[in-house]
Amino acid sequence: MTNIYYQEQVLENIARKVLCGYDSALYYGSPAAVPIEEMIEAHGVSLEYQYLRKNGRILGKTIFDEGLEAVYDMENREYTLFPVRAGTILIDASLCEEDASTGRLRFTCAHELAHWILHKKLYTGTGRSAAMITEQSETILEIQANMLGSAILMPIAQIKRCFYQLRGGRQDGQLIDDMADVFQVSRQAMRIRLTNHRLL
Numbered sequence: 001m002t003n004i005y006y007q008e009q010v011l012e013n014i015a016r017k018v019l020c021g022y023d024s025a026l027y028y029g030s031p032a033a034v035p036i037e038e039m040i041e042a043h044g045v046s047l048e049y050q051y052l053r054k055n056g057r058i059l060g061k062t063i064f065d066e067g068l069e070a071v072y073d074m075e076n077r078e079y080t081l082f083p084v085r086a087g088t089i090l091i092d093a094s095l096c097e098e099d100a101s102t103g104r105l106r107f108t109c110a111h112e113l114a115h116w117i118l119h120k121k122l123y124t125g126t127g128r129s130a131a132m133i134t135e136q137s138e139t140i141l142e143i144q145a146n147m148l149g150s151a152i153l154m155p156i157a158q159i160k161r162c163f164y165q166l167r168g169g170r171q172d173g174q175l176i177d178d179m180a181d182v183f184q185v186s187r188q189a190m191r192i193r194l195t196n197h198r199l200l
């Protein structure tokens, strides 16, 4: 399997195309939360919410080949096999339980969509899937999916627009909170995005 490394600017351009392909207002309009679940479905990818592991260790998984996936049946407390078709993103249902997880849920969706966009050719036919595991070692593929996921959820043109609109009279902490609210991402994800672009 050959790893292709995309430069950051290339990933920003891919994000812009993906966003504008769905709705150019997401890039050029007023800053707002990106409808990531609808965008995934617009790529012809099905979203399924299941308990992927008993302990919540896998947050999301992109399926490139049809098959059976083990999912956890909370009621009967056992793993069962769930049929999936190629082009499915599985999201851990635990992320839907609390409002506090909205940022993680959305980031997981964006990360998995990024795998679909960047790595479909690498994985299809291999029987492997791209899983987002908590605290996993950061391989190049994972770093790239995180970078593209961030660029989709926090379009750079919108981040700059929102930053200059909101920064007057706010301390950094308040600015991060308010911007995280606008884009419906975690404070941590927003802080990283702003720092990477030297806005903080």
Ligand SMILES: [Zn+2]
Pocket: 111, 115, 130, 131, 132, 133, 141, 142, 145
């Ligand atoms: Zn991943």
